[in-house]
Amino acid sequence: MKNIDRIYGCIYKKEFLKTVEKNILPGSFVLKIWRPFHGLQDKMPLRNIPDFYFMVMEEDYPLDAIVRASDKIRMKPDLCFDAVEGNIYVSGLTHPVIRIKIFEKGCLIKDIQNLFTDHGFEMSMNRVLIKERGVIKLKKYFSLEEVGKGIYFDKNTPELAYFRLPHQVEWNLFEEITRRISVNVALGEFDTAFGAFHIGKKTEYIIRVLKLQRSLDSIELIKQNYLNYINKPELLNLNAV
Secondary structure (H helix, E strand, O other), rough: OOOOOEEEEEEEEEEEEEEOOOOOOOOOOOEEEEEOOOOOOOOOHHHHOOOOEEEEEEEOOOOOHHHHHHHHOOOOOOOOOEEEEEEEEOOOOOEEEEEEOOOOOOOOHHEEEEEEEHHOOOOOOOOHHHHHHHEEHHHHHHHHEEEEEEEEEOOOOOEEEEEEOOOOHHHHHHHHHHEEEHOOOHHHOOEEEEEEEEEOEEEEEEEEEEOOOOHHHHHHHHHHHHHHHOOOHHHHHOOOO
C-alpha cells in the first residue's frame, strides 16, 4: 500500500440544484444540492448526509486562498465544514463557486459567508432562481492510499474510493454506463462521479465511488463493469432505435 498526500484533482458531478433563499447574506446567490448521493439516498441515514452549499462568487478564487481562509475560519467554535474551489454549469451559464460541505446541521451558511467576506472574498449579488440539474466541477486536494492496481481509497472519508481509467471518457458515455450498471444487483448500491488526478506530470482520469461498505473487492467489481463498456463502447448500442 502506498500513501499519496495532497494530490490536486477535480471531480465532476451532475446534481439537482436549487437556489437558497433563507439564512443567507441579504441579496447573495447561494445554491444547494437537493437530495445528494441519489445513488445511495435510501441507504444513508439523513444524519450522515452533509449539507452541500455553493456560495456563488464575483470571481474565481484560487484553491490555496480558499484553503488558507477556511483553515483560519474553522478555528472558531461550532464551525465544522470543508471548503473547495468549484464551478457550476447550469441554465446555460457558468458560475464560480466555493463549495461548502457542512457537517453540523446547526451551522448556518450565512455565518460562513460572513466570515469569508471578512477575509476579502466577494459574494455574487446577482441571484438567479434555479431548480434544475446542473454539472458541478470541484477542484481540491486529495489524500489517497493506493490499495490495488489503479485503485485508491480516500484517507479522509472511509466511504470513498477511486479507480483509474485507461483514458478520458465523454460525459454522456460515463452517464450511460452508470445507468446500465446501476441495475446490477451484484454491485450493491453506490454513487459515482467522474474526475482526474494530477500526479507529478501525469493526468490520471478516474471515477470516484461512494460505497457505504467499501472494500477492495467491491471497488474492483465496479471498476471492471465500467471498463467492460469503456473498452468496448459498441456494447452499449447507443445508436439503436
